[in-house]
Amino acid sequence: MTDVLSTTLASIQPLDATAVADAEARQAGLVKPAGALGVLESLSIQLAGIARTCPPAVPGAPAVAVFAGDHGVLAQGVTPWPKDITAVMVEVFRNGGAAINVLSRACGASVTVVDIAVDGDVAEGVGTGAEVLSRKVRRGTADLAKGAAMTRDEALAGLAVGIEIANRLVDGGADLLLTGDMGIGNTTPSAALIAAFTGTDADLVTGRGTGIDDETLNRKTEIVAAAVARTAGVDDAINLLAEVGGLEHAGIAGLVLGGAARGVPVLLDGVIAGSAALVAQRLAPASIDYCIAGHRSVESGHIVALQQLGLRPLVDLDLRLGEGTGAALSVPLVQAAARVLNEMATLESVMAGPDA
Secondary structure, three states, X not given: OOHXXXXXXXXXXXXXXXXXXXXXXXXXXXXXXXXXXXXXXXXXHHHHHHHOOOOOOOOOOEEEEEEEEOOHHHHHOOOOOOOHHHHHHHHHHHHOOOHHHHHHHHHOOEEEEEEEEOOOOOOOEEOOOOEEEEOOOOOOOOOOOOOOOOOHHHHHHHHHHHHHHHHHHXXXXXXXXXXXXXOOOOHHHHHHHHHHHHOOOHHHHOOOOOXXXXXXXXXXXXXXXXXXXXXOOOOOXXXXXXXXXXXXXXXXHHHHHHHHHOOOOEEEOOHHHHHXXXXXXXXXXXHHHHEEEOEOOOOHHHHHHHHHHOOOOOEOOOOOOOOOHHHHHHHHHHHHHHHHHHHOOEHHHHHHOOOO
């Protein structure tokens, strides 16, 4: 384990119990029936615990980190899309034309794209839509159908990249981190991670990704099942990540750990983020207390991952794009939850009247 990972894990604290209790008491006294705001109430209490004060500040500087990488398992025909699309999409992000760029503009979030494993040349620089950073651990993973997707050292390097990006964004003023991803074929390692970490059968967690046909889905499921069978008896999170994961997953897991260590909430996107969060959970269970599930993906494995994480998705819009789009759409809900604690009147103050 690297020094940066060890230091980060040691820095992750449980939510502040006093702030949580204060938020629960304040929610109980607001001018509404108890529980009437549903999930917004529990979310506001979580935000208070993360902020270690009640009421928590309303997040005003959300930041999306899109980790981009390629996957050797693409050679098995798990998707009809060519790997070149990953590098192409990095340029679309840079120029502001992707869905995540549009939705980030809508919610006021910055976008940072991290080349962690793109199998191609990616130039660093700031574009009109995003800043692109080069943190390439390797050019794509190995084929997980034939053996480990990466070495343990590469998995650790990917985690360190995610931690670095979390620190970079928080140091730059971000107060809400959003996970994003880009990688053709990355739902295959996502399914493998979910199956490996939850013990769920491959056919229950393997989905259609970009819309594959039945024959391709069957082949994809068989590949996931065989890869997971290879990990039987392996409990170590980093070894599991190295065996069947992707470097986007390593980066996102590191972002979760880094955000938790810095006391900043992390808004998870879809199935790629959910599978990566399972790695973070195994390494530091308390890190998931800092996570918010932005949405529920149509990918079958996502709900399995969310159940293992103990997270309830804020919205269900039949999304399956990735990039951080579901997380971006949920930013206003996170802000609204914090505003409830900050701005709603208490029943006591209303009943006392304006002259009290």
